[in-house]
Amino acid sequence: LGNMWAQDWSALYTKLSEEKQPLDITKTIKEQKWNASKMFHEAEDFFVSIGLEKMTATFWEKSIITKPDDREVQCHASAWNMHEGDDFRIKMCTDPSVEDLRTVHHEMGHVEYYMLYKNQHVLNREGANEGFHEAVGDLIGLSVGTKTHYEKLGLMKSTDKYNPTDILLMSALTKIAFLPFGYILDKWRWTIFTGETPFEKMNEKFWEYRIKYQGVSPPVKRNESFFDGGAQY
Incomplete structure (x- = not known):
């Protein structure tokens, strides 16, 4: 996807554009x-x-x-x-x-x-x-x-x-793709605050939400030795 957190998919623009020579x-x-x-x-x-x-x-x-x-x-x-x-x-x-x-x-x-x-x-x-x-x-x-x-x-x-549609495509890949990412990050951290997600299951819950709401999976197998949800600034 061209973005470490899969929060911005604009790197896919040239592949998704219908133009032979995308802007x-x-x-x-x-x-x-x-x-x-x-x-x-x-x-x-x-x-x-x-x-x-x-x-x-x-x-x-x-x-x-x-x-x-x-x-x-x-x-x-x-x-x-x-x-x-x-x-x-x-x-x-x-x-x-x-x-x-x-x-x-x-x-x-x-x-x-x-x-x-x-x-x-x-x-x-x-x-x-x-x-x-x-x-x-x-x-x-x-x-x-x-x-x-x-x-x-x-x-x-x-x-x-x-092609004006290309500008809309770029905006969508930049902004709309961010919405599920932003949602799951807040949803995930609030489950930690409330105690719904125990500390020893934080990374598991993070990737459960990533797959469920964002449709992305980790490129390599993850476990609780990682803190992927905290990797974003």
Whole structure:
């Protein structure tokens, strides 16, 4: 499936598309030699174009947008509000791919949200609810993944063959495929909290739910010496 947790099936896109030459934005990004800095500045330009703020000087100084060579880091992309003036940051080991281009916009969406409520009392510097921050980022991601915007970025030509269904397919493989994964992860952990699942059966229960709700099975035999449910960030 191309994803360690089977939460994102977008790697199957080129195999599932009915087009003989499926839209491959990642290939174009690599051919044009985009790097992390280019991807982040294009994301910033997008937010400015819709009336939002530029990233702060501190953001560009202190964010980590590529994997450091001198130390190990947690590469899961995340945005941070340091609650210190204009100190907002993103930590991400960015690769030149359409998936990471969307992720950059998503994480920068969090930062834009941080910036908009930075003058609120510290107790109010949070999203309207836990899902709202994610919704802002994903909304921007959907706007970015259009033919019009890809043309603006120079990643597509107006003459390129384009099947709108392919964009819907990519969205489905990215978002709909996540739903059962997200559901079973919460369902599984709550059975641990309530005592329904004993500690010595945690991995067994995890894979019971994976097979039942997500339809995926482990590539190799698992047992209780593994803690697969805790492998996700």
